[in-house]
Amino acid sequence: MAAAKGGFTTICCMPNTNPVVDNEILVEYIKMKAEREAVVNVLPIGSITKGQKGEELSNIGLMAQAGICAISEDGKSVENAGLLKKAMKYASMFNLPVFSHCEDMSLVGGGVMNAGEMAQRIGMKGISADSEEVIVARDIILARSTGVKLHICHISTEGSVQLIREAKLRGEKVTAEVCPHHFSLTDEAVEGYDANTKMNPPLRAKKDVESIKKALKDNIIEIIATDHAPHHIDEKNCEYDKAAFGIVGLETALALGITHLVEEDIISPLELIEKMSTNPAKLLGIDKGSLEVGKVADITIVDPNEEYLIDANSFVSKSKNTPFNGHKVKGKVKYTIVAGKIVVDNGELMD
Amino acid sequence: MLENKDLLGIKNLSPFEILSIIHTAEKMKLRINNKKLRENTLENYNMVTLFYENSTRTKMSFTMAGKYTGARVTDLGVATSSVNKGESLVDTGVTLDQMGFDIMVIRHSMTGTANLLARNVNASVINAGDGINEHPTQALLDLFTIYEKKKNFKDLKVAIIGDIAHSRVARSNIFGLKKLGAEVVVCGPATLIDKNIECLGAKVTTDLKEALKDADVVMGLRIQLERQKGGLFPDLREYSQIFGVNKDLMKYAKEDAILLHPGPVNRGVELSTDIIDGEQSLINEQVKNGVAVRMAIIDLLIERRKKDEVTNTKWSASESFIQDRWEKRYTG
Numbered sequence: 001m002a003a004a005k006g007g008f009t010t011i012c013c014m015p016n017t018n019p020v021v022d023n024e025i026l027v028e029y030i031k032m033k034a035e036r037e038a039v040v041n042v043l044p045i046g047s048i049t050k051g052q053k054g055e056e057l058s059n060i061g062l063m064a065q066a067g068i069c070a071i072s073e074d075g076k077s078v079e080n081a082g083l084l085k086k087a088m089k090y091a092s093m094f095n096l097p098v099f100s101h102c103e104d105m106s107l108v109g110g111g112v113m114n115a116g117e118m119a120q121r122i123g124m125k126g127i128s129a130d131s132e133e134v135i136v137a138r139d140i141i142l143a144r145s146t147g148v149k150l151h152i153c154h155i156s157t158e159g160s161v162q163l164i165r166e167a168k169l170r171g172e173k174v175t176a177e178v179c180p181h182h183f184s185l186t187d188e189a190v191e192g193y194d195a196n197t198k199m200n201p202p203l204r205a206k207k208d209v210e211s212i213k214k215a216l217k218d219n220i221i222e223i224i225a226t227d228h229a230p231h232h233i234d235e236k237n238c239e240y241d242k243a244a245f246g247i248v249g250l251e252t253a254l255a256l257g258i259t260h261l262v263e264e265d266i267i268s269p270l271e272l273i274e275k276m277s278t279n280p281a282k283l284l285g286i287d288k289g290s291l292e293v294g295k296v297a298d299i300t301i302v303d304p305n306e307e308y309l310i311d312a313n314s315f316v317s318k319s320k321n322t323p324f325n326g327h328k329v330k331g332k333v334k335y336t337i338v339a340g341k342i343v344v345d346n347g348e349l350m351d
Numbered sequence: 352m353l354e355n356k357d358l359l360g361i362k363n364l365s366p367f368e369i370l371s372i373i374h375t376a377e378k379m380k381l382r383i384n385n386k387k388l389r390e391n392t393l394e395n396y397n398m399v400t401l402f403y404e405n406s407t408r409t410k411m412s413f414t415m416a417g418k419y420t421g422a423r424v425t426d427l428g429v430a431t432s433s434v435n436k437g438e439s440l441v442d443t444g445v446t447l448d449q450m451g452f453d454i455m456v457i458r459h460s461m462t463g464t465a466n467l468l469a470r471n472v473n474a475s476v477i478n479a480g481d482g483i484n485e486h487p488t489q490a491l492l493d494l495f496t497i498y499e500k501k502k503n504f505k506d507l508k509v510a511i512i513g514d515i516a517h518s519r520v521a522r523s524n525i526f527g528l529k530k531l532g533a534e535v536v537v538c539g540p541a542t543l544i545d546k547n548i549e550c551l552g553a554k555v556t557t558d559l560k561e562a563l564k565d566a567d568v569v570m571g572l573r574i575q576l577e578r579q580k581g582g583l584f585p586d587l588r589e590y591s592q593i594f595g596v597n598k599d600l601m602k603y604a605k606e607d608a609i610l611l612h613p614g615p616v617n618r619g620v621e622l623s624t625d626i627i628d629g630e631q632s633l634i635n636e637q638v639k640n641g642v643a644v645r646m647a648i649i650d651l652l653i654e655r656r657k658k659d660e661v662t663n664t665k666w667s668a669s670e671s672f673i674q675d676r677w678e679k680r681y682t683g
C-alpha cells in the first residue's frame with residue numbers, strides 16, 4: 001500500500017526476512033500472499049545462501065522456477081568469495097541477476113555512521129567508505145570471471161562510483177542503483193543523534209553525494225531504488241548505537257528524485273522516469289516500464305509542480321522512520337494504476 | 352551563567368561559559384578546603400546519578416559535589432535497577448523526571464545518550480561521559496587545573512598523548528582548549544588516532560618528542576588493554592617503550608610544564624612512576640578540582656533553573672532542538 005501511494009506499481013522484496021527466503025516454498029507463499037493482499041505487483045528475490053548463513057547455496061534453481069527475479073544476500077555480503085563465485089556461476093544458468101549488498105564487516109567494525117569529519121565532530125564510530133568499496137571491487141571481478149549479470153545495490157561512495165564507471169568502460173555487465181537519501185542528504189544530518197538518520201549504507205559526505213549525482217547524470221547509475229526498511233518508533237527513539245539501521249522510502253522516493261535531481265537540473269524528467277521504471281524493468285527482464293498500446297496498464301500520474309512538506313504522520317506505512325519529516329519537496333503522486341485498476345485516486349489510496 | 356538547560360558537551364559551550372564555570376569552581380574549591388565556608392545553598396534540589404558504565408571515581412566526585420552544595424543526591428544503581436530488566440533509557444528518564452529530579456547525571460558507553468535523555472526530560476542533564484564523544488566535566492576540571500597554574504590559555508601548547516581515537520577526554524579537551532586559544536597536539540600510535548581529528552583544530556603527530564617539544568601542558572591518557580586485543584597495537588611493553596612518557600622525555604617540554612592525567616593511571620605504561628609522583632604532576636590536584644568544577648556546574652545549572660522558575664518557562668527540550676536540526680539537514 002505504501003508502494004502504491006508512492007507511485008510504485010511493481011516492487012521487489014528482499015529475502016532477508018524471518019524466515020529467510022531460501023527455497024521455492026517460501027517464494028510460492030510470498031506470491032500467494034501478494035496476490036491476495038497486495039495492491040501492486042510483488043517480485044520476490046531469493047537469498048544466495050541458506051538462511052543467509054554464508055555456508056551453502058540456497059535452492060536457487062527451484063526458486064528460479066518458482067519465479068524469483070534475482071538472488072541477493074541483502075543485509076550483508078556473502079563473506080566467502082569462493083562460495084559467491086559458485087553462486088554466480090550457478091545463477092547464470094537460470095539467467096538470474098545477482099544483487100549485491102556491499103559491506104565488509106571486518107572493516108565496518110562497530111561503526112554506525114559515515115567515517116569522516118562529521119563522525120569526528122560528534123564522536124561517533126565511523127563506517128569507512130572502503131568497507132563498501134572492497135566488496136564492490138570483489139564482486140565486479142567475480143562477475144567478470146563468471147559472466148553473471150551483476151547489480152550493485154544502494155551504492156553510497158565516490159569510490160564505488162569510480163569502480164563501476166571503470167567496469168562499464170571495460171564493457172562489463174554491471175548495473176548500479178542508488179537510494180534517494182544518498183543523493184538528498186549528507187552525514188551532517190546525523191548531528192542531532194536522531195536515529196532516523198541511521199541507515200546502511202550510512203549517509204555519506206558531501207563529496208560522495210556530489211559524485212553520485214554526477215554518476216546519475218552520466219548514467220553510470222541507471223536505477224533509483226528505495227531500500228525500504230520499516231521500523232517501529234521504539235527501535236529509533238533510543239541510543240543511536242542501539243537503534244536499528246533503516247529508512248522507509250517508498251512514499252518519498254519520487255518527490256526526492258524530482259526535488260533533488262530534476263529541479264536541480266542533474267537529470268531530465270524523462271531520465272528520472274527511466275531510472276525509476278524503464279531501467280529496473282529491463283534489469284529484471286520484465287515486459288514493463290513503457291507506455292505503449294498493448295502493454296499492461298501499470299501507470300503512475302504525477303503532478304511535478306505540487307510543493308509540500310513531507311509529513312511522516314500522513315504515511316500509509318505504519319512505520320515513520322524517515323529523516324525527511326518536514327522536508328520541503330516538489331512532486332506528488334496523483335494516480336497509481338495497476339493492471340488497469342486505479343489504486344490511488346487523486347493522491348488518496350482506494351479501499 | 353549558562354545558556355542551556357543541560358551540560359552535554361564542551362562543543363556547545365561558549366568561551367564565556369567555560370570561563371564562568373572555571374571562576375565559579377575557584378569559589379567552590381574554597382568550600383572544600385574550609386569547613387567554615389560550607390553552606391547548603393541547594394538543599395531543596397534533587398540530583399540523581401545514572402551510571403550505565405562503571406566509574407567509581409567519577410560517580411563519587413559527582414556525589415561529593417552534590418553533597419557540598421547541599422543537594423539531595425541519589426544513585427539509580429543501574430546495575431540493580433529495572434534497567435536490567437530491559438527498561439529503555441527514555442522510559443527511565445521520563446520516570447525519574449516525574450519524580451521531580453532537577454539534575455540527572457548520566458554516564459553511558461554509547462555516543463549521544465546524554466542528548467537523548469536531555470531531549471526527553473525537563474531535568475537538567477549533565478553528561479558524565481558518552482561513548483567516544485565527550486566527557487565535558489573532565490575537560491572542565493583539566494581546564495580549571497591548567498588555569499590555576501598558567502592563568503591564561505592563549506598560545507599555551509598542550510600535548511595529549513595516548514589513545515586519542517577512543518578518548519572522549521581528549522575530544523572534550525580539544526574543543527575547550529581551542530576555544531580558549533591554546534594550541535593542541537595529539538600523539539599516539541597511528542591506529543589510535545583518526546586523522547580526521549585535525550578538523551577539530553588539533554595537530555596530529557606520531558612522534559612523541561615532537562609532541563612534547565616546548566609543551567606547557569602534558570596530558571597522558573589511560574591506555575585500555577582491550578585495544579591490544581582489537582589489534583590496534585602489539586602489546587603494552589611495546590606501547591610503553593614507544594609512547595610512554597618518562598622523566599627524560601619530560602625534558603623536551605618547557606621547564607615549568609605541568610603533567611595531567613584523568614586517572615586511574617597505569618603506572619609504568621603511559622607514564623613512569625617518577626613523573627606521576629614528581630613535582631610537575633598535578634594528578635592529585637585534578638581530583639579535588641574535579642569536585643569543585645562539578646559543584647560549579649550543579650550550581651550554575653540550578654541558578655539557570657531558578658531563573659526559569661521565576662519566569663515560569665516550561666522546558667520543552669525537543670521542539671526547538673528538532674526544529675533547528677531540519678534547517679541543517681537539507682543539503683539542497
Ligand SMILES: [Zn+2]
Binds near residue numbers: 101154
Ligand atoms: Zn542492503
